[in-house]
Amino acid sequence: MFFPEVAYAMAPPAGGDGGAGGALGALMPLILMFVIFYFLLIRPQQKKQKQHREMLSALKKGDKVLTGGGIYGRIVEVDGDVLRVDIGNDMVVEINRNFVSNMADRAPKDAGKGNKK
Template identity: 55%
Template sequence: MFFDNVAHAMGAGGQGAAQGPAGQLGAFLPLILMFAIFYFLLIRPQQKKAKQHKQMLADLKKGDRILTGGGMYGRITALEGDELTVELAEGFSVKVDRGYVAGLANPVRKQENKSK
């Protein structure tokens, strides 16, 4: 007798058949909204930033001041495909792969900070 009551209490009670496709969509709606929020707040801006970085790497030219991924500042003295020759100090040059350039160094901003 006890098992009949437990089984009845665990049953859906006829609601499962009444929900249909609209009820299933309602169950997935929070997941769909969470994916949309993650896409617009995290994934899309990250893709945009990666695209800008790739374009900056493609636009590097001789004479540009750069910051490497290792934190070294230098000036590009030669370009050979993906290999850059970077002058770190007068008379001291190293070769760096284009992919290890973190960004362009802005010498104007440094001069502004020194004058303050």
């Protein structure tokens, strides 16, 4: 049996190029998501990395720093990528410049002192 109503309903629409508009419409949500991710995640992270690189390149003798291991200290000598950092009681350690996580405006008040109770 042949049902002309069903054949008409399954036939592609007459006239017009529906493929190009459909492809662009299908990609639009992906493009929009990428733009949102770029401005909310990627761009701020790139700015933060740039500021950190600038801070690392500007390190000099006498700066107070916080290392990646959580140790506060003062730079006593800079030799390329190697920093000699005084961490208290005339104890000097050598660290790589890349392991400085931040500049320390001031060390904790009880830094270098034992826990006296």
